[in-house]
Structures are given as C-alpha cells and as structure tokens.
Amino acid sequence: MTTSVPASKSLKLYLIRHGIAADKGNYPQDEDRPLTDKGEKKTRQVAQRLREIDLTFDLILASPLLRAHQTALILQETGLTPEVKPSTSLAPGGDINNWLSWLTQWRSQGGTHLGLVGHEPDLGHWAEILIWGEVRERIVLKKAGIVGLNLPDGNPVGNSDLFWLTSPKFLIGESGVK
Template identity: 25%
Template sequence: MQRTLYIVRHAKAEDRASFQRDHDRELIPEGIIAAARIGRYLKERSVRADCIVSSTAPRARDTARVVAEQIGYDVDQIRQDPDLFDGGPKAYLAAVNALPDTCTTAFIVGHNPDVSYFAEFLTHQNVGSMSKGAVVAVRFEDLNWAEVSGRTGHIDFQMAPKQLSNE
C-alpha cells in the first residue's frame, strides 16, 4: 500500500519580541494567506488527509488549521504534538512512526530546520531549506508508518507559496 506524508513548514509568523517566548509567536496576515494558498494548491491536486499532526506552537497549529480548512479536513481532529517544537528530526520520525495504519495520507506541520532535515533524511534527496509555508510530499511504497525511516521515501513534489500565483 502506498502512503504519502506531506511535510509542511509553518507559514510566516510575527517577529520575536523581547518579552515573547519563541514558542508563542503567531501567524501574520501574510502567513495566513500563504497557508491558504498552499492548502488551495493541495485541494486542486485532490489531496485529502487522513491524519494531521502539528507542533503546539501557534504558528504551526494555525498553519495546520488553515491548510486543513482548505482541503476539507476537520480542524478539531488535528493532533498536536509538543515534541515537534524543538524536538529535532527524531521527534518528527517518532510522530510519523506512531501514526495509525488506517491513515494512508498524513500531514506533519512544524519548524525549520527540522522539517527540511526530516524530508532529506526520509528521502536522501536534496530539499534545501524549506521556505515558510512550503510543503514537501513524500511517498512510501509498501511500508507501514512504523517502518518509515531514513531513505525509505521518495519526493513526489515540493511547493512553496511564493511559487504559486496570486489568485
């Protein structure tokens, strides 16, 4: 069975203020628009989600919500994983390995550099530094989520909001 993981970097957030924790930064309007643009792009490609896992940081959580709304996924079903904030690529792998096998199409929404490293770890393909709001689709053949590891996936496509026209 084929499984697809959509790795999404959170969209553009407010700059960090001296009194604000990095975890607590919110999306700015430009980021909301970019997340909606990526979500609409995925909907046009007939992408649906069975599972969405997001970092607990507001900028990642809200990116996940905007994308979910665009593709018709119930935002109340988004699972938040606190380990995806500063947990490193190992936290992303643990989140993917814990996905239920009933889920064939999953999203994971988080932070750079972890998401970029994670995509490259899974595929052994050059992803570069994912821009804010970007998505990388990684396909796995004949693997359960628990079997996903380094070099087991292949990139189907990579898209950033800046690559999409202002519709």
C-alpha cells in the same frame, strides 16, 4: 495453490512549514508568535490551491507552537483534513525517533496520507533523514512550502522517495499576497 501476498502500501507524507509569523523581537516567548495577516492570507491561498488539486490528509500533526497550530487549522478549515493534533515531536528541535514510533502505530490503523506542520530547519532535516538516512543541509522549505515524500512499509529512514518540493509562490503564482 497460490497464496497472495498483500501489496505493500506506501504512505504519502507532506511536510509543511508554517506561514509567515510575527517577528521574534515582538514576543518574549517564541511559541507565542502568531501568523501575520500576510502569513495567514498566503497560507489560506496555499490551502485553497491544495484543495483545488484534491490533496487531502487523513490527519495533520502540528507543532504546538502557535504559528504552526494556526497553519494547521487553516488547512483543516479549507477541508484538507478532518483532524489536527498537536505533536511535541514537531516543535523546534523535536525528535524524529519519537515521531517514527508514533508513525508505526498510526500506519497500523490504515492511514495513508499524513501532513506534518512544523519549522525549519527541522522539516528539511527530517526529509533528508527519510530520503538519505542523514542530514545533508540541502532541503529548505520556504514559509508555507511543502515537501512530499513516499514512505515505504517498514523503516522509512533512508528509504523514502521525494515526489514534491514546492514553494508557496509556485502554488499561488505571482498574483498571491504581496
């Protein structure tokens, strides 16, 4: 008698940097900086392009900072996800280990496509930790840029595969917002 072993299911993780935000000097609290008009328009263009290529997320987690939350809501309004939740792990200087604990539980519920909206250099560092197991200061996301990773079952640290790294300019072309 042969027993079948369930196929392992990789998770598609998309790390998305928030859109262009207002200058730091104009806001006493960094967390209050909103997207600029240009940042909102460019983020909408990126979101629309992602919709055109049939990218969707089971869930988007976003940094609680305003510019990241606004970016996540634009992605939701475009139909890329049914749900956006805040995550303090995605705030600047957030702890990847807290997020990894959350991820284990979320994956057990059957999620397969997850978006994270946050900040640089943290998102680039997280991608490097997931790919190489350490920060190498090599991956940098442009504003509204995206990194796509395949995370295996089990421990994704040092075991994940990069499948996508793109700037918004590549997605929306030269005709995008100037």
